[in-house]
Amino acid sequence: MALEQTLDGCRWVYNYFLSIPPMSEYDMNYALTELKEQHPWLRNYHSKMLQMVGKQVATARKTAKRKLSYRYHDRFNTFTYNQTGFRMENNKLALSKIGSMNIVMHRQPINVKQVTICRKNGRWYAVVACEILRKQYSSIRYSKPVGIDVGIAKFAHDSDNHIVENPQFLTKMLKPLRRAHRRVSRRQQGSSNHRKAKHMLARLYEKINYKRRDFLHKTSTYYCSRYDLIFLERLRVANLTRNHKLARKILDASWSTFNTMCQYKANRMVEVEPAYSSIDCHRCSQPVPKSLAVRTHSCPKCRAVLDRDYNSAMNHLQNGLEMLHLPVERREITPVEIPKESLKQEFHIVTYGLPEKRAQACPGSQ
Ligand SMILES: [Zn+2]
Numbered sequence: 001m002a003l004e005q006t007l008d009g010c011r012w013v014y015n016y017f018l019s020i021p022p023m024s025e026y027d028m029n030y031a032l033t034e035l036k037e038q039h040p041w042l043r044n045y046h047s048k049m050l051q052m053v054g055k056q057v058a059t060a061r062k063t064a065k066r067k068l069s070y071r072y073h074d075r076f077n078t079f080t081y082n083q084t085g086f087r088m089e090n091n092k093l094a095l096s097k098i099g100s101m102n103i104v105m106h107r108q109p110i111n112v113k114q115v116t117i118c119r120k121n122g123r124w125y126a127v128v129a130c131e132i133l134r135k136q137y138s139s140i141r142y143s144k145p146v147g148i149d150v151g152i153a154k155f156a157h158d159s160d161n162h163i164v165e166n167p168q169f170l171t172k173m174l175k176p177l178r179r180a181h182r183r184v185s186r187r188q189q190g191s192s193n194h195r196k197a198k199h200m201l202a203r204l205y206e207k208i209n210y211k212r213r214d215f216l217h218k219t220s221t222y223y224c225s226r227y228d229l230i231f232l233e234r235l236r237v238a239n240l241t242r243n244h245k246l247a248r249k250i251l252d253a254s255w256s257t258f259n260t261m262c263q264y265k266a267n268r269m270v271e272v273e274p275a276y277s278s279i280d281c282h283r284c285s286q287p288v289p290k291s292l293a294v295r296t297h298s299c300p301k302c303r304a305v306l307d308r309d310y311n312s313a314m315n316h317l318q319n320g321l322e323m324l325h326l327p328v329e330r331r332e333i334t335p336v337e338i339p340k341e342s343l344k345q346e347f348h349i350v351t352y353g354l355p356e357k358r359a360q361a362c363p364g365s366q
Pocket of ligand 1: 282302303
């Protein structure tokens with residue numbers, strides 16, 4: 001297949017550039033023309049596309065912490081057409097020196113600048129980069145701002161008291177994943193059964209990834225279509241995952257991807273510092289310290305009783321509006337139903353300052 005062949009050609013060039021001493025991108029382009037003299041078969045590939053391989057090597061050298069290693073067949077999966085050599089219309093993609101092929105278009109791209117072809121689990125994808133104009137924010141009046149608090153127990157709780165449950169795609173699939181991993185490790189390395197088991201495992205991870213992305217797209221679209229100003233807390237996921245007991249659940253929730261999606265979909269999205277947002281009372285700013293296991297916020301000063309994530313979301317909203325020097329409206333909260341026992345326990349902690357209960361297995365956001 002022409003695509004496989006192109007990939008192999010690119011891989012050869014990539015490995016060639018690794019075998020010689022590092023040089024600048026410009027020099028690599030020059031070296032390519034000389035290389036074509038020695039190896040005329042390289043002329044069968046689009047020249048700009050081969051130059052992009054040089055760029056790939058240069059970027060990899062810049063970011064890599066270790067020495068780069070040669071790429072074998074299954075470790076080299078992409079090539080890129082930049083600016084020239086491609087045409088896209090009527091569900092067909094034409095690539096220079098490769099030919100025309102049918103594709104499934106998920107949306108209509110405009111002003112395409114770059115097409116990257118990648119192979120993943122035996123399927124081929126075309127990733128398209130387009131140039132679009134950035135929105136201007138100044139002189140826009142916002143009519144519907146919202147604050148969102150993300151967590152593990154619930155994926156999101158916003159300042160309108162809307163709750164999005166956490167689907168926990170990875171956690172639900174742990175059993176089949178374990179089985180698939182076991183199958184891979186029990187097959188003899190290099191055998192075709194080993195290869196098949198590896199493919200099955202990769203498909204399983206791919207499936208989880210697709211489900212998660214679908215969920216994140218739907219959730220971010222929900223917020224971006226209803227609100228014109230979104231406040232999200234600034235999360236340092238790398239720091240949070242140092243807690244190994246929570247790391248998997250935190251990464252499974254993919255807050256960063258949600259953040260990125262909101263950033264490009266929303267009219268405007270602003271990150272706010274999350275410090276003290278779960279402790280301070282949103283109504284009177286009284287600090288009410290609580291452990292992760294305590295799920296309700298009950299203020300001894302103004303007697304506000306509400307879900308702790310709801311309180312955080314309200315704080316995000318107010319902090320964000322203050323940060324942008326916009327008028328802060330004090331919203332009346334929707335009262336929540338809280339079981340009597342937890343209420344008793346809460347006041348116990350607040351009024352007498354007794355040692356708090358230790359965080360239990362499944363705490364939510366901070
Ligand atoms: Zn209060």
